[in-house]
Amino acid sequence: MVALPGLFVPLLLLLCALPLGATPVPQASPAGTRRQYAIAELLSFLCSIKPLNFLLCGGNFQGLGNGTVTISTPVGDATGSADSSAAARFAVRYATATRWQESVMATKWEFPNGATDPSALPLACPQTQNDLVTTGQSEDCLSMILYVPAAAAVSKVPAMMWIHGGSFVIGSATNPGLDGAALAEATGSIIAVVQYRLGALGFLSPGGQSNLAVKDMINALQFLQRVLPSFNGDTSKVTIAGQSSGATMVRALLATPSASGLFRSASIHSDPMNYGFLSPGTFQTLNNFLKTQLSCDSSDSACLNNISTDDIVGISTNVFNTATSLDASAGAAMPMRPVTDGSLITSPLDITANFPRQSKTIIVSTVEHEAGPTIYSIFTDSLPEAAFASVCNASLGPDRTSKIVNSQHYAIPASDSTSDVDARVQLETVGTDQVWRCPSWTFARAFAAAGGKVYVGKYVVGVTYPDNEDIAFCKDGGICHEDDIQVVFGTASSPTREQKSLATQIQARLKSFLASGTPNTRGYQSWSTVSGSNVNALVLGGSGGSADVGACDPSFWGQEVPYDYQLFGN
Structure with a gap:
């Protein structure tokens, strides 16, 4: 027996006398007839285009073998699995990327890493071995997990994109604690937990390109904008959020004018802002060091693509450990990070420069x-x-x-x-x-x-x-x-x-x-905004x-x- 959220109870009580999918029998009262047909039409509508349609249409929510959900999107059919009694989980590749090149947003819905099982989780982006990553690793890692709440079955809902932390060198969308089902249910919002290229693969490049991982996140937001309406997500109410280096990524997106129209608000958790973004000069110093560690000429793409992923992770670790001796401003905690390049990220968003006008x-x-x-x-x-x-x-x-x-x-x-x-x-x-x-x-x-x-x-x-x-x-x-x-x-x-x-x-x-x-919401202390020098924390x-x-x-x-x-x- 599936435990249905309270939201559905009134509707289901009205429907209990109707066999699901059956044509209602007209009653003597015209008003009653119209009401029954209206209910049947609503049921048919929900069953045909809304996520979690198995809640109302006889699917088995608890058994993953049968409890799958298929939603039609502009990039193809999205199939997800039952994650809890009030959320469905959709894992998807949101972009693809050739090594050390800008990523390209996906144009069709595909499971991560060539999986065929809707319940399969994405592999983490390449990184040193650590206890937090248990799914394996792959350079084909530009994936997200969408957690869609039951509330999306009956009304348009907001969305939040969460960016994981890990000093920009470790972490994934499957880190401990990042299952978004409970958060999706509690907030009545679609939660997208995303991952991006890490270390030297995401923040440095032999060709001199910076901010590759930031561009990954822009693609993730663009992908969300395209598919959210299919899940009844409100594209005008997208919030970006992240913790630690994930919060730094949120701040980088706030400093990127081309990304501004892709989200409405942001939540920044434990951002080590003391370090600031990298300067172009510091980026160049670290990038030059990267090139000395490679066994290829920076223009030899065939050779660069033949370097093993493990070797690149080792080189990335060497850059991380050597960075402060090359340039003290890199900092020891996350030396490979977003760069104020003047084109994508146009402001350091700190007190060393004029702070650009804000509206979020x-x-x-x-x-x-x-x-x-x-x-x-x-x-x-x-x-x-x-x-x-x-x-x-x-x-x-x-x-x-x-x-x-x-x-x-x-x-x-x-x-x-x-x-x-x-x-x-x-x-x-x-x-x-x-x-x-x-x-x-x-x-x-x-x-x-x-x-x-x-x-x-x-x-x-x-x-x-x-x-x-x-x-x-x-x-x-x-x-x-x-x-x-x-x-x-x-x-x-x-x-x-x-x-x-x-x-x-x-x-x-x-x-x-x-x-x-x-x-601010009923039952809790009023939370005031920053006013002048008083942050009202x-x-x-x-x-x-x-x-x-x-x-x-x-x-x-x-x-x-x-x-x-x-x-x-x-």
Whole structure:
């Protein structure tokens, strides 16, 4: 027995007296006859062109062998599988690409990687082996998974395209926690989880082309625009969202004028904005190094195409590890990333240049302990207070370290004695402020000042992501980088009451945001937009309220203490 969502119950009660597909028997009352024919017409309409038609037309939703759905689209028939009692899953190749060339949007509906089974998942893009990718890898990886909710069977619904993180070198649409079925059901929206070329295959090229992966995402958005109407998706209500490097990709799309008409709003989760986009000069330095690692001339396409994928992944890893010694502005965390090339990405979208006029509405969020995984995996034992300045100096240099060490923002509480202090606490706070929280707030102020509408949030409740399970700090109460993912998607296996409550809140806010452009909804604290220097950051989880500004005051980070993108320039 299929558990039907409440949305369908009134309709099905009306239909229960009618054999599905049968012609209704006219009754004596003309009004009753018209009503029965109207119901039958509606049923026929839903069965013929809507997704999830098996909910109303006798299909077996639970058995994947029989529970398939076929939808006619402008690029051919799309066949999907039953993913849950309220969503269907459609995996599709949205584009194809020759190695180190721009991708081309798909013109026909095809399963990823030549699969024939509608339930097959896409293979990940080439990357180093890691615990998050379990589906295998292929260069034929420009795929997405569409999660279509039951709500789309009866009304037009919004859509959200989620871009995974992983420092632009790992990750996929099948990462843990990214099953979009629960999110699709809760928000009544189509959720598209996408993947793109990674590392040297997506961000460098022997021919000198940059931003190949950004162009992959533009193709994904164009593909969505073409097929969404077939799933009753509203092409005027598309939101792009992503976490970590996926959030950086969202910001790159915000900086790409040619992509602007493909989406209405954006949600940026834990973007390491401190690094900024790559400058053309830094890109050229890294790209020249790439070419020295290849056994082919950059113009010999036959030779380049014959290099094994494994060898390219090895070369990409070498570029990643060598980048900061070639150019310090590349940064150690994600040196291969979008480039402000002046043609596709026309602005750095930071405070080093005039901020272009904005009209979109965005959400910008971080988690409480973004730097927790970095600090507590490097320093597994507590550190004496004397280590605070030395570690800062090694990372930030003497000028910035001096201002940080002497700032009250990172001072030891007066109630603590120096001998009791674990410097890792201060280092984690500095790291979170420098790389994530404060540059995100600086960006939010600039975006709002340029005409956009911005909601800023800070997660103080999370679900420990698999990456963080071996880090005691994260597992024992720290809300670490990535710990918001399973809250957003509602995919925690055994959530606590607090985690479940926050997931319900976030999905309710997203439902409102995707549909109407505001994350405010009945039953939850009002979320104010950025106004002037006041970001009005909402605490997400716990008792709510507003987050303290602290070191993210515009007079400190970004002014007295520069971000990396200011220090190195773009």
